[in-house]
Amino acid sequence: MASPAQDLGPALDKDGVRLTVDDAIATVTLTNPAKRNAQSPALWRALTEAGRLLPGSVRVVVLRAEGKSFSAGLDRQAFTPEGFDGEPSFLDLARGGDAELDATIAEYQEAFTWWRRSDIVSVAAVQGHAIGAGFQLALACDLRVVADDVQFAMRETSLGLVPDLTGTHPLVRLVGYARALEICLTGRFVTADEAVSTGLANLAVPPAQLDDAVRDLAAALLGAPRDAVIETKALLRGALERDYEAQRAAERAAQARRLRDLAGLGE
Structure with missing residues (x-):
């Protein structure tokens, strides 16, 4: 697949990650198709850096990912006695x-955390295999558009581990x-239809x-005013943690901020 912003100079291009920015849309691309975009600590640090480099206009x-697979998961070299160089x-x-x-795992998780920021909407374009860490990276985004050849799988438990990159x-x-438990414990593939x-x-x-x-989805997401998008995302993300009355109160407070802003009375 051709990159939607391939003519722009990359703001970051290292360790299997490329970041390009086109005004309000940034594209983060996994760029190691020869290894099916297998993941490593270096790649995770590059993803974290990409999040920090996002301009305020985004x-x-x-x-997205180059090649036939989104990401085949953790590079198996991680489990060898030698590990990765350095x-x-x-x-x-x-x-x-x-x-x-604990601190090391927390550092790895940072690569999967910033996609949920309230000031952006993140969209994963997923094709082929998205396994383990690849599945969790897709889950880190707000929205997922998949090719009909996609195959999600959570294989960590089958390897004696747990999904620890914020995917659970x-x-x-x-x-x-119940379905999440079954997906994780069996390690089976989840296809596009499911x-x-x-x-x-x-x-x-x-x-x-x-x-x-x-x-097309990214363009549609830009149609609403930014502050309204931020408030709506915060309302929806917090809905499951609040009870009904608390959610009503959160809606009232958010709407009051929007009305005052639209009336030119905001802080």
Whole structure:
């Protein structure tokens, strides 16, 4: 698939991650198709850096990947005694202290966290395999548009691990506890039809139409005023944590801010 912003100079291009910005739309591309965009600590740091480099003009962030697979998950080199060059191996991390191990995992999670920021709407364009860390990276985004060849799978539990890159919270929210548990414990593939029917994906299209569908969605997301989008996103994200009366109060407070802003009475 051709990049929707490939003629623009990249703001970041390293360790399998490229960031380009076209006014209100930023595109983060995974750029190692030869390894099916397998993930590593270096890639996670590059993703974190991409989030920090976003200009204030950006309202929509598109996450996409080169090649036939979105991301085949964690690079298996992580489980070798040698690990990655210049990185502690996972075996070394396991032998370290609790605080050090917790801090390292927290650092890795940062690559998956900033996509939920209230000032942006993030859209994952997912084709082919999205396994393990790849599945969790797609889940980190607000919306998902998938090619009809997509295959999601959460394989961590099958490997004796757990999904720890922030994917469990959105997965349960999207498909419910029972289905999320079954997906994680069996490690089975979730296809495009199931992803759409369960709410895991917003839309499925043929692979050749994926970029166009995401581009159209990004343009539609820019149609509403930015402050209204930010307030609406915050309301919806907090709805499951609030009871009915608290949500009513949150709606009233948000609407009061919007009305005052539209009347020129905002702070």
